[in-house]
Amino acid sequence: MTDIPGFRPATTLVHGGTERSGFGETAEALFLTSGFVYDSAEQAEATFAGTEAHYQYSRFGNPTVAMLERRLALLEGAEACRVTASGMAAVHAALLSHLRAGDRVVAARALFGSCHWIVSTLLPRYGITGEFVDGPDLEQWRAALRRPAQMVLLESPSNPMLEVIDLPAVSRLAHDAGALVVVDNVFATPLLQQPLQLGADIVVYSCTKHIDGQGRVLGGAVLGSQAWVNGTLQPFIRNTGPTLSAFNAWLLLKGLETLSLRVRAASQTAAQLADFLAAQPGIVRALYPTRADHPQHALAARQMSGGGTLISFELAGGKAAAFRFMNALRLIRISNNLGDTKSLATHPATTTHMRIGAEERMRLGITDGVVRLSVGLEDPADLTDDLAEALRAAS
Numbered sequence: 001m002t003d004i005p006g007f008r009p010a011t012t013l014v015h016g017g018t019e020r021s022g023f024g025e026t027a028e029a030l031f032l033t034s035g036f037v038y039d040s041a042e043q044a045e046a047t048f049a050g051t052e053a054h055y056q057y058s059r060f061g062n063p064t065v066a067m068l069e070r071r072l073a074l075l076e077g078a079e080a081c082r083v084t085a086s087g088m089a090a091v092h093a094a095l096l097s098h099l100r101a102g103d104r105v106v107a108a109r110a111l112f113g114s115c116h117w118i119v120s121t122l123l124p125r126y127g128i129t130g131e132f133v134d135g136p137d138l139e140q141w142r143a144a145l146r147r148p149a150q151m152v153l154l155e156s157p158s159n160p161m162l163e164v165i166d167l168p169a170v171s172r173l174a175h176d177a178g179a180l181v182v183v184d185n186v187f188a189t190p191l192l193q194q195p196l197q198l199g200a201d202i203v204v205y206s207c208t209k210h211i212d213g214q215g216r217v218l219g220g221a222v223l224g225s226q227a228w229v230n231g232t233l234q235p236f237i238r239n240t241g242p243t244l245s246a247f248n249a250w251l252l253l254k255g256l257e258t259l260s261l262r263v264r265a266a267s268q269t270a271a272q273l274a275d276f277l278a279a280q281p282g283i284v285r286a287l288y289p290t291r292a293d294h295p296q297h298a299l300a301a302r303q304m305s306g307g308g309t310l311i312s313f314e315l316a317g318g319k320a321a322a323f324r325f326m327n328a329l330r331l332i333r334i335s336n337n338l339g340d341t342k343s344l345a346t347h348p349a350t351t352t353h354m355r356i357g358a359e360e361r362m363r364l365g366i367t368d369g370v371v372r373l374s375v376g377l378e379d380p381a382d383l384t385d386d387l388a389e390a391l392r393a394a395s
């Protein structure tokens, strides 16, 4: 297995976890098999007893899927990883495998819509209470974590307002309260922020976003300590079956090979476009974590090595201006997805964040003029032209 931990990220992305079959193939082998055969009844018995390492059934183990898990773990600097069929399956498994009736979760208010639903609606059905705080406000975390809690869930930078949360400070407060810290690291990607090094215990990804990055498949990942992943998460995954298909794992392995090239190029373009947008008339504010006018930009500089591929900005003129702007885009497409090679624009208030309601949107600053832009790999000049023309049309 190509598993030398000292490799730098770009090398790990290409080689990490590769395990060749007897044919010595260059590319990762795709094992499209649901089951595995044994040489003898004794070998089957030993496999089930755990005294012999042998694949049993692809619901809980497959060689192609294992290569992806190993590569992600090496990249993240995590002891262990399990992948799932979607990002939401990863979040759901991380929470439900750990929590039980009577437990308490403290979460940042600015969560991906379905994560918010799990904490606010699903967990209470099982007697698990959820409490929301404003992520950047450490006083609110301190107050909420004065009482014991079992898990903290947060996203930084957040979707769509790119709020940055102090991961070391929140992790300290959480640990004092007895909670494990789960960070949804989708916006930062494994390349621009390493939550485990900043104090978090568990990292989750929607691999659907930058890790595939080419709009093809859904996938998720959960990373953490060997003891937690094997003792707590794995029995849940094994017995409930949110399994990633080997075919999707194979596509994600190929996606990882170019992750650093794609994230670096798109982040560079995003930083340029954020500066361009901030200087245009008709734009109230452009949010990008490394811009000097971002409310937590000093914190972002401490815990991230780049601003990422997403920008959010607010048009003067509310929903009507935002819709005129989006409908006038010719290159950038309208989509609720993100992290793609193709640049995508979203109007959060009427799509991804419609269900949370107007009051919660106002609390998060998601006004009707806010547009989220996921920057892809097009020529930055073509993207700038497209934005400039659409802004003219909107004004």
Ligand SMILES: *Cc1c(COP(=O)(O)O)cnc(C)c1O
Binding pocket: 086, 087, 088, 089, 112, 115, 155, 159, 184, 186, 187, 205, 206, 207, 208, 209, 218, 219, 220
């Ligand atoms: C997309 C996304 C998810 C959910 O992932 P799926 O792969 O769509 O299930 C969770 N968190 C964040 C921040 C996301 O962007």
